Amino acid sequence: MKNHTVLLFSILSVLFVLTFTAPAKAAEFKVVTEHLPPLQYGKNHLAVGGYSIEVVQLLLKKVGEPTDILITNWARAFQMVSHDENVMIFSMTRNAKREKLFHWVGPVASFDNYLWRLESRKDVHINSLEEAKKFQVSVPRNDSQHQFLSDRGFKDDTHLMVVSQYNHAVDLMLKGRVAYFAGAKLFLVERVKIVGQDPAILKPLFKLDNSTNYIAFSLKTPVERVEKFRQALINLKKGPEYAAIVDKWRQQMLVEPPKTEQ
Numbered sequence: 001m002k003n004h005t006v007l008l009f010s011i012l013s014v015l016f017v018l019t020f021t022a023p024a025k026a027a028e029f030k031v032v033t034e035h036l037p038p039l040q041y042g043k044n045h046l047a048v049g050g051y052s053i054e055v056v057q058l059l060l061k062k063v064g065e066p067t068d069i070l071i072t073n074w075a076r077a078f079q080m081v082s083h084d085e086n087v088m089i090f091s092m093t094r095n096a097k098r099e100k101l102f103h104w105v106g107p108v109a110s111f112d113n114y115l116w117r118l119e120s121r122k123d124v125h126i127n128s129l130e131e132a133k134k135f136q137v138s139v140p141r142n143d144s145q146h147q148f149l150s151d152r153g154f155k156d157d158t159h160l161m162v163v164s165q166y167n168h169a170v171d172l173m174l175k176g177r178v179a180y181f182a183g184a185k186l187f188l189v190e191r192v193k194i195v196g197q198d199p200a201i202l203k204p205l206f207k208l209d210n211s212t213n214y215i216a217f218s219l220k221t222p223v224e225r226v227e228k229f230r231q232a233l234i235n236l237k238k239g240p241e242y243a244a245i246v247d248k249w250r251q252q253m254l255v256e257p258p259k260t261e262q
Helices: 002-021 051-063 074-083 130-134 144-150 166-174 185-194 223-236 240-253
Strands: 030-033 041-043 046-049 069-071 087-093 102-118 137-140 160-163 180-184 202-218
Touching: 030 051, 030 074, 046 051, 051 069, 051 087, 051 102, 051 202, 051 223, 051 240, 074 087, 074 202, 087 102, 102 144, 102 166, 102 185, 102 223, 137 144, 137 166, 144 160, 144 180, 144 202, 160 166, 166 180, 166 185, 180 185, 180 202, 185 202, 202 223
Parallel strands: 030 069, 030 087, 137 160, 137 180
Antiparallel strands: 041 046, 046 069, 087 202, 102 180, 102 202
8 A cells, every 4th residue: 555655646746747847838929910902911811912911921931930821900910919929910010109019020111191081072171280180080990090190189089080990991081981091092092992982082181101011029929039030031132032022012002112121
């Protein structure tokens, strides 16, 4: 009986050691973005093409970490990269407010952002951004333009109609629910074409800023992984495969490579 007790104690001791000394399982690596043609096209929550999709897929191949790219709304993607471990996001505007919230890998594209209205809205006249507060602007939640306008005194639910999806924000202006939409011409024109309308219905009123869109990681990502991706992107941009992607989409959609390398 004593021998059985000793044996049982030994087995339990080994199990205890294995349980509390075994290496922790690595957090799952996730890549997230939104459906935002022509940069990112998604179907059934997975990426199916687009300029940034092609760049990121090539980058994942180069670093040897191919994985599915999850397509969700921007608010959800932003939430994941803000709080979860080992999450990559693109294409995200880099600005002072976000600078210390993420690990930045590198830029993929640059765009000028404007305040837009429908050409038919003759009742909407402004001479300054401050005057735009007389009407509502539609913006996606946690989008760079949401932050830009909030920093200039635009209040949610008063001056801003904040929604979770980019397309919904555009459609609110197209349906006359709000006076303005804030964003880049490239994405706005693409959405207008998709819903079967002529881009001539759009009128830019006021230039807001320039957005340089980046690949970034959540802060809860090992710096070794971030550096591996950062160096791989630098090397990738020197090669013919990246040049071919840029040329292809510049001709098709007037997508421009980043204006700055930071």
